[in-house]
Amino acid sequence: MQEIVLLLQDPAAWIALVTLVIMEVVLGIDNLVFISILTNKLPSEQREKARRVGILLALVLRLALLGTVAWIVKLTTPLFEAFGHGFSWKDLILIAGGLFLVWKATKEIHHNVDPVDHEEDFIASSATSTFASAIGQILLLDLVFSVDSIITAVGMTDHLPIMIAAVIIAVVIMLIAATPLANFIEQNPTIVMLALGFLLMIGMTLIADGMGFHVPKGYVYTAMAFSGLVEALNMFARRKRQAQRDARKKLH
Template identity: 40%
Template sequence: MFDILSSPDAWVALLTLTFLEIVLGIDNIIFISIAANKLPEKQQKKATFWGLVLAMVQRILLLFAVSLLIGLKNPFYFVETTWFTAGISGQALILLLGGLFLLYKSTTEIHEKVELPEHEEELLEAKNITSLRRALFQILIIDFIFSIDSILTAVGMTSGIGDKPQDALVLMVIAVVISIIIMMVFANAIRVFINKHPSMQLLALSFLILIGFMLIAEAAHLSHASFFGSEVGSIPKGYLYFAISFSLLVEFLNMKYRKKEEIIEDLEEKKEVHKVKPPAKDP
């Protein structure tokens, strides 16, 4: 079953696919971090760990059911009006619901962070999710949405590799397992970093809104949706990751600038205290 690993082309495909799985999993880690940070501190690491384990199990199960997943691309319902046409498929419906869920979840999280609750009970409710089970349920939903994109990318990259039908499946499973293990190593550090810096929390939630819009646009593209005769095109993911990377770079520069300003303010305060301090009297 692992004969495919003796091929140099298979190793190149495996390394490339693993890298892409990690890149595609960044948005997943962001969501898991935000969901886990709303739990009590003792349960945050557990939620992060089990969230990624669920993601790995779910993706492997989807790989074994990849023929069913690809079959969801066929439209099962057509909409035709004077200004709008579309062929609704299972894949498009999943991405549409996932995009709407991300928009709803992200906007409510931002609202909780920027709006001051009127009552103390609302403040406690906004700070913590009621249970670990609820957090894992939310993570499981979004894992499924992100798994669709991940699996379809893996299928496209391993198409035609190996002489046996299971060769591509072996590579995809290995790539998913390796990528999830790597994400497990860094996930908690990312979660702590996001939780420690409020501006990063809002930036991460903004990324999720952006990803939600991208999922909705991708659903429209898969449905060949057309508005007033113009078909919705696909949004290249490179644009999305460039925007996220550029925003992170700007935020890191802002954090460094704020830290420098704090150091300067501390030095000025020490100077003022030293000036005001009366000279010591001679005995």
């Protein structure tokens, strides 16, 4: 308790907390996009519940991992060397998570680009896309992002209470943003393709990081922001053209 009081009085601790919250929220964008695409395939009455349960279980997972932070840090110790790079457990987890993201994004892109050719597969996947499987996939991907973010957080602060507070605040923000984001993605088909492209890029970034080729996150998120801006302009232009067509119909 005394340690927490001292932290509350330390300006450096507040700076570290704000920085960690921003980092967790930025990393959480990847997770939210994946959760939105995954839960939108569920029956409408289950979607919001699946998002909440998935995000809350992800919070429990992250808090549990923070409790083993000393063990998590050891995951960066190389296990073996190949192609001139020492692979650690963290690298293997990132590669596995990246491959999963690439596979999932590619599969969804196929379904969206050629729905007729994949109609039978889509029906089968929708039947097997149950509440439990959606939660399981959310937790699987969150495990990958959690390991990465916790190791980064350890390099920014030594205080566990700050890490815990940052995770809780970031998850609350994710809970608030999850449903509006999912609804927005569902209502705009072009956004779905853009989001899948983001997941594909993030998956390749995770694989590259695991292979020892570090890609600065700033480049990735700048590309995502630019693509989002271009798509927002396209949406605005489409709505303006539609409004003009509707106005001409009323005149006739």
